[in-house]
Amino acid sequence: AAHGFASTAPRGGIGFLGVVETVTAASRDSPLLVPAQPGTPKAEDFPASEAQPQPAPPRKIDKKALVRKMIPSAFRQYQEDGELHRDNVPNALEAVGYTKPDPDDVQKALSHIRTGYSTLGLDEFAEVVSWYEVYLAKAIERAFTVCDTDNSGSISADELAELFKTFGIVPMTHILEEAITEVDEDGSACLNKEQFHTVMQTVTSRMGCSKDEYDTLVGICHRCDKDGNGELDALEVGVLVKWLGYTLEEEESQAIFKESAGSHSTMQLEELMVCISKVREAEIQKLRKLIEQSDEDGNGTLSRNELPSLLRRMGFWPDMTAVWEAAEDAGLPADDLDFDLGELWRLLTVYRMREGFTRKEVKEIEVVFNRIDKDKVGEIATMDVNRAVRWLGYSVDVEEIQSLMVQVDFDESGRLNLVELQKMLRMHKERWVIRFRDAFEKCNSSGGGVLTVAEYRKAMHMVGCVDSSGNVPVPLARELAPAIANITASELQDDMPYIDLRVFINTALLCQEALRRTFLQNGGFDAADIAELREHFDKYDRDGSGDIGDRELAQLLEEIFPEMAHDPTKRPMIRQLLSEIDRNGSGSLDFREFIMFMDRFREMRQAERHEKECQAVAKAAFNAKEVEEFRELFVAARVGQEDVSQETSVGVSGADMLSVRGVLQLFRGFSTSGGKANSWNLLRHVREGLPEGRFQAGGEGRVDFPEFLLLMRHLIDKKVISDLQTGSKA
Structure with a gap:
């Protein structure tokens, strides 16, 4: 079932295009999409008693314009050599936007195409859509009459839910209630035929989403069209899925894109809405399965105690405060101890909207x-x-x-x-979280899912969760294995089983939050940076007065950033920074002002670094996609270098650089035009491709990303590496 609806009955066919307006158009002897074709249904084809009601104008969607684009795109998706086989008509109708097209109505619509051929042209397929709309509207009319058992001309909200089921769709309870509220002006919870059609149209046109969720998706889809040509490629769809916070793997989302786009590499914005509705449905079905796995008591719902397990299975490591706040703001009562699928989706919608933050x-x-x-x-x-x-x-x-x-x-x-x-x-x-998981797996030598005390310390050091003395955080005792929960720190032995993945990640997240708060208090520097800055400051505060003058500051900068200190073009900017920081005009800086100066100095360096990258991109002539692929390669290689902590300097000089040794390790062994890369050949070309002074004996030295880009261009031009796909291969 598509568009957030669960299939419960054999009959289907409600499309997000709505049904009433198109039938009305047909009854006015007006074509649905194309100039009138022979056989297009007219008012005289049906008895007057079956005339359809006039609906309220559709909301948020121009159905005629949408259908005008969706029919050709659905046709091209399933056509072969310019013809659509009759057997593929149900699939094409679903691509137009109908949920589980009813086989009987499809055959009735096809019966009006009397060409004698087993295939259809585009105009003939458009005619089939017109007829299918008519038969679908008649089916809805009959279903309403059946539900209106007392012939009052209205049905209750409860009966409406059952009516939806007869067409194979079950919108989530809160979505149906929202649609009913929009038309139920007198609050009677009973809908007449016109209101029923409006609700049906509202629910289907929003693809099973709530109003806010649908409006968000529409806005996002328009923003996805980067170049404004009305089409999107598979890469943009993958980015969109991540942007929405869905947990589908990239392979799953790309498979849905391929199914929606057929043999085409792009899709139109209207097609994207259908595609995203399928992605959303896949996410809902995944959630349904995960609920079953997390439902320990088997009652079909999740208790508040079972919810954390579900969220972890979805890939979240949530702050439960944020989760309960999301539940409250989603309108879920605090005394609601169990959540069904619809309630969980509402909670997750708010949780994702806040990106998991409190x-x-x-x-x-x-x-x-x-x-x-x-x-x-x-x-x-x-x-x-x-x-x-x-x-x-x-x-x-x-x-x-x-x-x-x-x-x-x-x-x-x-x-x-x-x-x-x-x-x-x-x-x-x-x-x-991914880094925490990777560190856990690398240190879990036994593969048993539990780290020993020694392995825990090693993993925490790998992810930087240590204090200035090299101590690692101590997990909460209640989360440790029962056998060691009551053992004091001095009694712990390195080979004792200590902590599992869940506790490790929770502990690491708490540590990172503590480090973030410290970083915030220190003006954007971590404890190690502050210690290093204090050391430099004290070195030049020779009289111990607690401040340093202009001359001492100049000497300090020359020691930390020699290349900038010796650049005469930078002196006016440095003087400007000093005047802004030294507001009392004393001509000297205390340690607090020195920290502020270093923060502003860092911003100045980053602005220069950004300009340097822009120039490197232009010179290397890489497109945006290639630049980001190389950036991912650069970041991954830098994260993996073992001596990264030794390469940083007061948070501004080395943290965003890759060692030359790391560069050599990255490319050694890649194919060249002559076979396996020769180490000396690679060494020579890397030396040639780097700025003077960057390459030092033994692979010492560091490069920033702009220099890495220019090096990549040099290695590609010299055919040291085969092509631009090397970054992906790495």
């Missing part, structure tokens, strides 16, 4: 966004995004932020609105 966290993000968006344009630029992330307490990794921006910045404007910023932060947290 109300407090959402407010914090909004405050920072508004603080940066001083002109109230509703968007912030790339460099401002880096600042916002840092102001929120997240340790800035420039390349990772750029990589995440691509996944939320649909129109490639280089700017994010508030919703997109929240989504980017959610994806950032998801990447951390």
Whole structure:
């Protein structure tokens, strides 16, 4: 069943296009989509008693315009050599937007096409759609009459749900109630024939979504059309699924795209709405299965105690405070101890809308966004995004932020609105969970799903969950194995089974949150950065006065950033920064002002770094997709380098760089035009492709991403690596 409906009966055929307006058009002897064809149904084809009621105007969707585009696209999806075989008509009707087309009505519609051939042209298929609409409307009319047992001309809301079932669809309870509320002006919970048609049209035109959910999907689909040509490719659909927060694997979403687009590599916006409705339905069906797996008591619903298990199965590692707040704001009563499918979907819709953040966290993000968006344009630029992330307490990794921006910045404007910023932060947290899981698996030498004490310490060090003394966080005792829950720290032995994946990730997330708060309090620097900055500051505060003057600051900068300190073009900017920080005009900086200066200095470096990347992209002549593939490769290689912690310097100098040794490891062994890459040949070309001074003996030295891009162009041009697909292969 498509569009969020569950199939319960053999009869189907309600399309999201609605039914009433098209039948009315036919009764006016007006063609549905194309110039009138011989055999197109007219009013005289049916008795006057079967005349259809006039509906209220459809909402949010121009059905005629939509059908006009959907019929040709559905036809092209299933046609062969310009003809549609009759056996494929049901599939084509479903592609137009009908849910489980009724076989009998399909055959009746086909019976009006008397060409004697087993295939149809486009105009003939459009005629079939016209006839199918007529027979479908008649079936709905009959079903309403059957439900109206007292001949009152109206049916109750409860009877309406049963009426939907006769057509093989079951909208979620809250969606049906919302549609009824929109037309039930007197609050009687009884609908006349016209109101029934409006509800049917509303539910189907929204593809089984609530009004807010549908409006959101429509807006997103329009934003997906980056180049404005009205078509989207498979990559954009995959990005959209991630943007929505759905848990489908990329392979699943691409399979749905392929089914929807047929042999074509792109689809129109209208087709995308049908495609996304199928993705949404697949997500609902996945949720249904996961509910069964998490339903420990087998009652068909999930209790509040069972809910965390479901969320983890979906790939979430949620803050349960955010979950219960989402439940409350979804309108679920606090005393509702069990959730059915519809209630869980409502909860998840709100939870996803907030990107898994608590109300407090959402407010914090909004405050920072508004603080940066001083002109109230509703968007912030790339460099401002880096600042916002840092102001929120997240340790800035420039390349990772750029990589995440691509996944939320649909129109490639280089700017994010508030919703997109929240989504980017959610994806950032998801990447951390992936790193935690990877560290757990790498350290779990036994493969038994439980880390020993020694393995736990090693894994925590791998993900940076250590304090300045090298200590790792201690999990909550109640989450440890019963055999060691009451053992003191001094009694723990390295080979004792200690912690499973769930507890490890929960502990690591708590640690990351604590580090984020520390980072926030330290003006965007972590504890190690502050310690290093204090060491530099004290070194030049020779008299112990607690501040340093201009001359000492110049010497300090020369020690930390020699290349910038010796650049005469940077001196005016540095003087400007000093004047802004030293507001009392004392001519010196105390440690707090020094921290502020270093934060602003870092922003200046990042702006230069952004400009450097733009120049490198232009020089290397890579397109946007290629740049992001290489960025993913660069980030993955940098995360994997063992000495990354030694390469950082006060949070501004080395964290976003890749060692030359890492570059060599990345490409050693790739194919070249002459076979396996020769190590010396690779070494020589890497040296040639890097700026002077970057390559040092033994593979020492570091490169940033712009330099990496230019190196990639050099290696490709010299045919050291075979083609632009190398990044994907890596």
